[in-house]
Structure formats: C-alpha cells, structure tokens
Amino acid sequence: MKRSDFLKNSALAALGVTTIFATNSFTEKKASSSPEKIMDESNDNFELDEISIAELQEKMAKGTYTSAHITQLYLNRIEAIDKNGPILNSIIEINPDALNIAKAMDKERIEGKIRGPLHGIPVVIKDNIDTADKMMTTAGALAMLGNYAKKDAFIVTQLRNAGAVIIAKTNLSEWANFRSTNSSSGWSSRGEQTKNPYILDHSPCGSSAGSGSAVAANLCAIAVGTETDGSITCPASINGGVGIKPTVGLVSRSGIIPISKTQDTAGPMTRTVTDAAILLEVLAGVDDADAVTKESRGKNTAYTKFLTKDGLKGKRIGVEKKKITNQFLNELQQKAMEVLKNQGATIVELEYVDSINKLGNDEFEVLKYEFKDGVNQYLSTANAKMKSLADVIKFNKENEDTAMPTFKQELLEQSEAKKDLKDPVYLKAVKNSHEGAKKIIDTAMKKYNLDAFAGLTMGPACSIDVIYGDKWGEVSLTAPAAMSGYPHISVPCGKVYDLPVGLSFFSGAYREGEIIAMAYAFEQATKHRVKPEFKKAFLLNY
Known part of the structure; x- marks a missing residue:
C-alpha cells in the first residue's frame, strides 16, 4: 500500500489526495549546510557500486568474478551498511543458502549452461513474497513469525528458473502499510x-521501503517490490531509483500476502531502466493460480527491445495543468518537461488528477473489503500460527507493547468489520474507483490523442516519525495508475532539498514497453541517478 498519508486524506478526496507541505515535512527553504556524512571510506567505495546486470554478466563471463564472489560481496555490504554502519534496516532476513545457490549457478556456467541475463545475479525480495526455503514470510509482522511457506510464489519460481540468486528478504511497512492511518513508512514490528x-532521518516511503532502500544503497544488484498504490513507484522515486508497477495481470500475485486483488502487483526496483526491463521480462508470466494473468497471454514481451534513446520522439504526453505550489518542485518538473520536448515529445496540458483523487474514498473501501478477504484466504492455508485476520488482531492486542508500541491497527479492525465481496457497498466502490479511474484515463488519452501521462512521482521524502506517522507534501502521482490497474514507471528526475525526486510515466493497459521507452530516453538524456551519501540529518536555515 501507499504511504499512510493516502489513507489519512482519503476522506478529503474532494480537495485532492495530498496536502501542502506540513509539519515534519519541508518549508520552502534550501538546506543551509550539507548534512553530516557518517560513512567511512571503506564503505563509501564499494567495488560493486552502481554496477548493472550487464556489467556483472560481463565480469562473470570473463572470469573476473564468480556469482559466489559477487554474492559474498553483497552479503558483506549488507553486514557493513545495513546492520553495523548507517543501520538502514532494509534487510529483514538473509538467505542462509545464498552462497550455495550462487555456487550452483557458477557450476552451471562452467558447464556451459547460461539460463539468461539473471544467471548468478543477486536479488532481494520483499518479505510478503513466499519462498519455500529457510526464510520466513511475515509481512513484517511479529504475528507471522514462523511462517515458512510450503511453496515458492510464482514470481520466485520465475526468478529461480532464470538463475537469480535470492540473497535476502527486505523489510517493509507492516502488512504492506495497511495497518494504521498513522503508520511510519518502512516500519514493521519485526524489522523496525x-x-x-540519502538522509537517514527521512522516510524510505511506501511499503516496499526495504527494497527501495537496499537497491539504492547497493546492497544488491536488483530488487522486487509489490504495490497496491504507490508502494513500488514511491520508494523508487524517494530512493533515487527506477520502479515499474506493471499492469495488474502481467505479473502473478499467487504466493504473495495480499491487500487487493483489484490493485496488487509485484514489480522491479532497480537503479536503471535497463535493469528494470530485464527483471520485468523474468517476472511476467501467465499463472494458472492467478486467473487475472490469463488476460496477459500474448501481451507480455521482450521489454529490452524498447530501450531506445528515441523513445520520446513523436510522443504526445499529458501533464496536469495545475501548477505545483512549491517553487523548487515546480522548477524541477518544468525542467523535466523541457527535456521531454527536446527529445521530440509534445506536452499536452490537461486537468485530470483531481477527478481521479475524488475516487479515493471508494478506493479505500475496496482495499478494506479485499484485504480481509485476501488475508483470510492466505492465512487459511499458510504455515502461520495465525489462521485469520481476527487472529492477527487478537495477537496484536495481547502483545501491544512489542507489536504496536506507537501506532495501532485501526485498518485491520476496520477491514475485519467488513462483509464479504458480495456486499453491494463493495461492488459499488469497485465500479466507482477501478472502472472510474480507467474511464478518466482512457477518455483523456482518446480526446487528446495521448501516448502517456507524465509528472513528478512524489515530492522529496518526509521526516521519519514513528509516533505521529508520515507527513507528505502536495505532489503524488501514484493513484491514477494504481486505481486503474495500468502500468507506471518512475525514473530519477533530480533532487530537491538534497533528496531524490522521480519522474513518472503511465499509460493504458499492457503498454509497459512504451513507457519503458519513454523513461529510458529521459534517463539517457539526463543521467540524474546519483548514489546515496548516507547523510545523518537534514538541516534548515531558520
């Protein structure tokens, strides 16, 4: 799920999903001095910094590195950076079999068997994705400790078949940020x-916070996250990376602890558009256990063929007409629009965001109904001690000091109070939010002859506040693609207040290739991705 601010403001949908810069966010001032860096030189000069899949494959092909050596370097990096250095807490559990898997991939390479571009490549995955190994699947919840999956999630099988080395699971906002309206993104009772x-006292955003933080900090080559509304694209934007939320139906959800069957999907989180395209090719696939994926049959494709620097040429791109009030963010977006124009795109200004944001209350209803239904189905066959959402709620109440030391579980309780999916209230909400969002987007694309929409993904990261929760700014462009189920990519766009900000492209169903082409062209024209510096705190000149 998206940041908790979405949930707080869903009741204010008529005024838009987000608010102006508020307490615990930013004033319109620039930092007076650079925040203190706390990295030592040995950690700041990691030999695999910013390395791509292609570069790793080249080194393995030449014998410069083996997969086992690469895996060990990343494991050492996790120990140094995530646990003992800046203490990112992005990794929730290490795979004890990671090195053995890497050695098996090395043996296959020696024997002449190369499974594909992910052969021997270390990847981390979010801790709501089942792995039938020695790692648990807990959604970050203490209530779920001991849940060792009986079977790999479909996408995990895809990764293993492709030769990827799953080295760890990542921390997340507990229950994918669907526990409390006052939650702090990236906090879980299991992983903290x-x-x-980039700046350690600031939020990593979204429920895929650990995946976004880990890949940004070069703790892995690539990562996998999941999204219901903003949980891939927001942490990608906030952590200076690339994230793709695919069309719902392109990537299987079976074996993933759910929120919403209407909006959930897994997707790539990387440092480059190229690596995201490579990873998406592996994740996509028709799964008999997820009926929605049958709609993608014949539609998923070789996404790397869309990696062209001419990807923006001749494209018509819709941009929200309403101006951003924060001058630094407005300037950043205007510069991005000039790049799009210089790369051959035509910018079409229109008004559509407010119309979609007004559907927020209906979306919220859909998620509560579907969360109860989906979690109960998952728990009924899982190895967890919890067999229902009601069991989870009871456990949290009985273990409040450790499970809920600050924010509570009102979203779990509100979901538990809902009826089944035959309830007319639910059916009306699905029609209003999901079908309504698709209609707004499809109508605008047809009326203005658009290829895609674009705009800043999010504003810069807010401060971490585990007591009162996230406080986000006025910019958010995750809802349109989330509610419609359409594809969305975020790519680095620059920095504001020393923090990364992403640029979004989204379009109609199964048009991943087109938005990948646009994002790649923008990425190659700008090269905005910079590695993080692990600064201690943000300072303002008052």
Missing part, C-alpha cells in the same frame, strides 16, 4: 524502521 540512504 527502514531508513532513507
């Missing part, structure tokens, strides 16, 4: 608070 590697 994940931090932003």
